[in-house]
Amino acid sequence: MTTKKTRVTELLGTQYPLIQGGMAWVAESTLAAAVSNAGGLGLIAGGSAPIDYLRDQIRKTKAAAPGKPFGVNIMLMSPNAEELAKLVIEEQVPVVTTGAGNPGKFMPAWKEAGIKVIPVIPSVALAKRMERAGADAVVAEGTESGGHIGENTTMCLVPQVVDALEIPVIAAGGIADGRGVAASFMLGAEGVQIGTRFLASEECQIHSTYKQLVIDAKDTDNIVTGRTTGHPCRNIKTKFSKRLASGEMSGDITPEEFENITLGSLRKAVQDGNLEEGSFLCGLIAGMIKDVKPCKDIVEEIMAQAEKLLSE
Numbered sequence: 001m002t003t004k005k006t007r008v009t010e011l012l013g014t015q016y017p018l019i020q021g022g023m024a025w026v027a028e029s030t031l032a033a034a035v036s037n038a039g040g041l042g043l044i045a046g047g048s049a050p051i052d053y054l055r056d057q058i059r060k061t062k063a064a065a066p067g068k069p070f071g072v073n074i075m076l077m078s079p080n081a082e083e084l085a086k087l088v089i090e091e092q093v094p095v096v097t098t099g100a101g102n103p104g105k106f107m108p109a110w111k112e113a114g115i116k117v118i119p120v121i122p123s124v125a126l127a128k129r130m131e132r133a134g135a136d137a138v139v140a141e142g143t144e145s146g147g148h149i150g151e152n153t154t155m156c157l158v159p160q161v162v163d164a165l166e167i168p169v170i171a172a173g174g175i176a177d178g179r180g181v182a183a184s185f186m187l188g189a190e191g192v193q194i195g196t197r198f199l200a201s202e203e204c205q206i207h208s209t210y211k212q213l214v215i216d217a218k219d220t221d222n223i224v225t226g227r228t229t230g231h232p233c234r235n236i237k238t239k240f241s242k243r244l245a246s247g248e249m250s251g252d253i254t255p256e257e258f259e260n261i262t263l264g265s266l267r268k269a270v271q272d273g274n275l276e277e278g279s280f281l282c283g284l285i286a287g288m289i290k291d292v293k294p295c296k297d298i299v300e301e302i303m304a305q306a307e308k309l310l311s312e
């Protein structure tokens, strides 16, 4: 088995079948360009950012990674989703990934514009719906991922999605080295999406406190908040995230109070490194990440290790 040429490298036009996660507030042009220049697919996260800012980010990525494929992630719960769905067409963005919802209504216009569409999905049912709607591939994202998560694990979800679909499947959730990539390929994936490992990259623009939390995290330093709101979200364990999780479970924090407390909390983590009020979204695999490196080294080391394991 090899990672060198799969339906995902063919689809994306990349050297490696590796997509960087579309992490809201985190994935901007510097990171996206670095991953694309390293041979993966860099992504800019739409999050809920203003459209003019995102247009600028798309143009900066094109300038910093000339001729390289890149993509934009559209968070479908965000108020800017409709506008961003148009912007990616205007700016001729080659690849769109979507999260936190069903992108079905945008699919015909994107396909018409020649955009490769890759929805991120947490279940087999949604994966099938996306294939029927014309998706080019799906990212099957396990609950090990950072941020907004589904219930199923990468180990269980990926092979079931692979069995249910004809289009290629990209595995996500808990992958940060070549072993994770090789395991994903064994489960039938033809590509991987990696988020958390890139938090601890030189080109990632998050606050140094955020990077240090990722590097210092042990296997157990992770917690899910928002279970009572219907939007569970995986974070690094801090006093703030522990208080949120216990408060919502005990009823001391109502769902309405929860929304108010968490509004803007990701920005406070990313830009200010604010430990008192910030949500440091992060995947479960952070315990394995010990250093900050350039994206090029991260991508090349991961893919070389995977290739070696798969050829043994």
Ligand code: TUI
Pocket: 024, 075, 098, 099, 100, 101, 102, 120, 121, 122, 126, 141, 146, 147, 148, 149, 150, 231, 233, 281
């Ligand atoms: O979207 C993500 N991860 C995210 S989005 C995000 S920003 C955010 N901020 C506050 C609250 C919530 C999110 C941080 N991390 N991953 C992809 C993903 N998509 N995970 C789960 C889903 C998903 C869920 C439901 C995809 C489709 C879906 O469909 C429901 C339906 O039937 O419409």
